[in-house]
Amino acid sequence: MRVGIPRALLYYWYGPAWKTLLTETGHVPVVSAPTNKAIMNRGLKAAVDEICLPVKVFIGHILSLQENCDAVLVPRLTSIARKEYICPKFMGLPDMVRRVLKGTPVLTWKNEGNFLPKLSALPREFFAYRSRREVKRAFKKAEEVYNAYTALLYRGYLPQEAEEVLAGIREEKTRRTKDAVIGIVGHPYCIYDSFVNIGLLQFLHEEGRRVMTPEMVTEEQISSALKGLPKPLYWTMGKKILGAARVFRQAGAGGLIHVAAFACGPEALIGELVKRESKDWKIPFLQLYLDEHSGEAGLHTRLEAFLDLTGGKEHVGCI
Amino acid sequence: MHLTFPRMGQIHIPLQALLEELGHPVTPPPPVTKRTFDLGVKYSSEFACLPFKITLGNYIEALEKGAEAVVTAGGTGPCRFGYFAQVQKKILNDLGFDFKLLLLDPPGTGTKDLYRSGRFLLGRAGPARIWRAFRLAWAKACFLDQGNKLFRFYFPRVAQKKAAELEYQKFLRVMSLEKDPNRLPLLYSALLHNLGSMTRLETRRVLKVKIVGEIYMILESGVNFHTENILGQMGVEVIRNLSMTHWVEANLLKFFFREHRRRTELLSVPYLTSSVGGHGRETIAETVAAGNDRLDGVIHILPFTCMPEIVAQSILPDLSRRFNLPVLSLVLDEHSGAAGVLTRLEAFVDLLREKREKERAPVKTVEVSRAKNR
Numbered sequence: 001m002r003v004g005i006p007r008a009l010l011y012y013w014y015g016p017a018w019k020t021l022l023t024e025t026g027h028v029p030v031v032s033a034p035t036n037k038a039i040m041n042r043g044l045k046a047a048v049d050e051i052c053l054p055v056k057v058f059i060g061h062i063l064s065l066q067e068n069c070d071a072v073l074v075p076r077l078t079s080i081a082r083k084e085y086i087c088p089k090f091m092g093l094p095d096m097v098r099r100v101l102k103g104t105p106v107l108t109w110k111n112e113g114n115f116l117p118k119l120s121a122l123p124r125e126f127f128a129y130r131s132r133r134e135v136k137r138a139f140k141k142a143e144e145v146y147n148a149y150t151a152l153l154y155r156g157y158l159p160q161e162a163e164e165v166l167a168g169i170r171e172e173k174t175r176r177t178k179d180a181v182i183g184i185v186g187h188p189y190c191i192y193d194s195f196v197n198i199g200l201l202q203f204l205h206e207e208g209r210r211v212m213t214p215e216m217v218t219e220e221q222i223s224s225a226l227k228g229l230p231k232p233l234y235w236t237m238g239k240k241i242l243g244a245a246r247v248f249r250q251a252g253a254g255g256l257i258h259v260a261a262f263a264c265g266p267e268a269l270i271g272e273l274v275k276r277e278s279k280d281w282k283i284p285f286l287q288l289y290l291d292e293h294s295g296e297a298g299l300h301t302r303l304e305a306f307l308d309l310t311g312g313k314e315h316v317g318c319i
Numbered sequence: 320m321h322l323t324f325p326r327m328g329q330i331h332i333p334l335q336a337l338l339e340e341l342g343h344p345v346t347p348p349p350p351v352t353k354r355t356f357d358l359g360v361k362y363s364s365e366f367a368c369l370p371f372k373i374t375l376g377n378y379i380e381a382l383e384k385g386a387e388a389v390v391t392a393g394g395t396g397p398c399r400f401g402y403f404a405q406v407q408k409k410i411l412n413d414l415g416f417d418f419k420l421l422l423l424d425p426p427g428t429g430t431k432d433l434y435r436s437g438r439f440l441l442g443r444a445g446p447a448r449i450w451r452a453f454r455l456a457w458a459k460a461c462f463l464d465q466g467n468k469l470f471r472f473y474f475p476r477v478a479q480k481k482a483a484e485l486e487y488q489k490f491l492r493v494m495s496l497e498k499d500p501n502r503l504p505l506l507y508s509a510l511l512h513n514l515g516s517m518t519r520l521e522t523r524r525v526l527k528v529k530i531v532g533e534i535y536m537i538l539e540s541g542v543n544f545h546t547e548n549i550l551g552q553m554g555v556e557v558i559r560n561l562s563m564t565h566w567v568e569a570n571l572l573k574f575f576f577r578e579h580r581r582r583t584e585l586l587s588v589p590y591l592t593s594s595v596g597g598h599g600r601e602t603i604a605e606t607v608a609a610g611n612d613r614l615d616g617v618i619h620i621l622p623f624t625c626m627p628e629i630v631a632q633s634i635l636p637d638l639s640r641r642f643n644l645p646v647l648s649l650v651l652d653e654h655s656g657a658a659g660v661l662t663r664l665e666a667f668v669d670l671l672r673e674k675r676e677k678e679r680a681p682v683k684t685v686e687v688s689r690a691k692n693r
Contacts, residue, residue: 276413
C-alpha cells in the first residue's frame, strides 16, 4: 500500500521514524513535496479561515498526496510526554482532515506518552500480511532511526541535512564554526519549512550567521533550564521553546528570533514569557509572525535591521 | 486582605458570597466596559485569546480599586487557561502591581498552590462556617442559573421587554444581597411570577436557537455584545446548556457528576473522537443535541485564536449539513464591533424565519384524475 506522509507539522521531528516504520511493515511511504505555492493555496481553500497557517499547509499537503496514495498518515498526537500536551489542533487533526478528504482513507492512530503508537492503537491496515513479530521489529527499527536522527539534530544538523545523512546522500562531518550565533526559537514547522518562513534560515546563512534551533538542545538541558518555573509548562513544544531560549542565552547568543504562526495559541503565552525574559536579559529580540500574507521584502528588512543590532554593538535593549 | 477575582457572567455573585462568608473582604472587579477591553488589550500579547485579555483588564481595574489578592483557577488541559495566571502575574508585576496570587490549581499539577491558597482562604473560619459559606454560594449559583434559564424562556415571549429586563436586573440585585439560603427560592418564585404575568398570547412558535462555544465568551455578556439579549429582543428563545453550575459539576466535581462527561462523549464521538481541551468537545456534542432536538439554529461563539474551538469550528459544517441545521460562527476579539455582531445576528434570524416558513409551506399535490389519464 502506498501511504502518504505529509511534509508538514511534526514531520520535522518524526518523519524519518515514520518512514522507516512504513517501509519495514511493507508499505511504500510517499513523502509530499516541500511546501510550495500550489500546496499552500489548496490548503487555504479547504481549511477554516481562523486556523493557523501550519495546519492550512498540512491540509494542502494531504490534498496533494491524495492523488497518488492509497492512504494518508495522520497520527493523532495527544501527548508525547507525561502530563504534557501538544496543541489541541493536533488532537483534532484526523477529524479535521477526514472532512476535507473525499475517498482516500486516513490512516490514523491515537497515542499518548510516545510518538510511536501502541500496537493496539494501530489501524488494521498496518498489519496486512505481517506477523506481530515483524511489526514489533519494525517498531524497534523506527525507534533506532529516531534516535540516530535526533542525535544528528543535537550535533547541529538541520532536519533536511540529517535526513540526507541518514539516507547516505550527504557525508557526515563536524560542523561548528565560530560565527556570531543567533538563537531561533519556535515550532519546528515554522523554523524548517522554508516556504512558510520565506527562507529565514537561508537568509541568515547567507549573512554568515550561525543559527541554533530548539532541536539542537537536548532534553536534559531544557529540563534543567526550566527549573524554578512557577508551574511546569504543559505544552511539549512550549517547554522546548522557553527552555531553548534560556539555553541560548547561557550559551551567549547574540540575539533571539522568535518565529510563530499568526494566531498560534500556545505561542501567545510562551512568546510573551520569552519576550519579557529577553527584555530582562537585554538581548536583542525579534518576533516574527508568519501567515499566508507574509512578504519577502518586509521580512528581510526586519531581519537586516535586527542583525545590525546584534552585530558588534553593545547590548541594546530592543523589543 | 481585599480579595478579587475575574468576572464571568454572574459568577461574581456566588463567589463574593462565598468569600465574604469565609471572612474575607472582597473587592469585585467592575463590570466589563470599554476601559476593561482597552487595559487588557494594551498589556497582553496580541494573540492571547479574549478571555485572557479581559480577565487581565478585570485584575487591573480591581487592583486599582484597592484589591490586594487575586483568586483564580488553573488547569492542566491543553487549553491555555491553565497557564493564564502565571503569565498574567508576570505582566502585572512588570506593570508595578504588587499582589498575592491565590491560585486554585486542580491537584496533580505539581504545584502546592491549591494547598497554600486553600489554607489562606479557609483559615479564618471553622468547619460550620465553611459549610454554611459553601452552601449559600452553591444555592445562589443554582438559583442564578435557574433564574437565567427562566429569563431566557420568558424574554422573547413578553411584550414589554424593558420591564422584563428590569425585573431580571432586580432579581440579580436581590440575589447578590440575600444572605439566607432559605429565602432564595422565594426570590426565584417572585421572578417566575413577575415574568409569567408579563407574557403575551403566543401567536406563532418562537424560534429556538442554541448557543454553544467557549464558556467564558458565552457567559460573559459584556464580551459577546449581549448576544442573548439581542436574540431575545428579536423574539428568539436562547437555549444554552453550559452554565456556571454545569461547569463546576463537570470539572471540579466530575467524580460525582459523571453523566455530563458521558453525554458529551456519546454525542460527539462520531464526529470528534478525542477530547481537544477547553470546550471543543462540548461544542460538538451540544450541536448534535440541537440537531436531535430539531432546534432552529445554532450560534457558535468563540474568541479569536481559541484552539479547541477552532477544531470544533472546522467540524461544524459537517454537522450543519447532516442535521439541516444552520450554524453561525461568531469569532470575537477586541476589534469586533457591536454593530457588526447585531447585523449578523439579524441576518441569521431572518434566515431562520425564512427557512421555517419554507418548511411549513404546504406540499404541492398533483391532481390525481389528470395523472391517471396519462
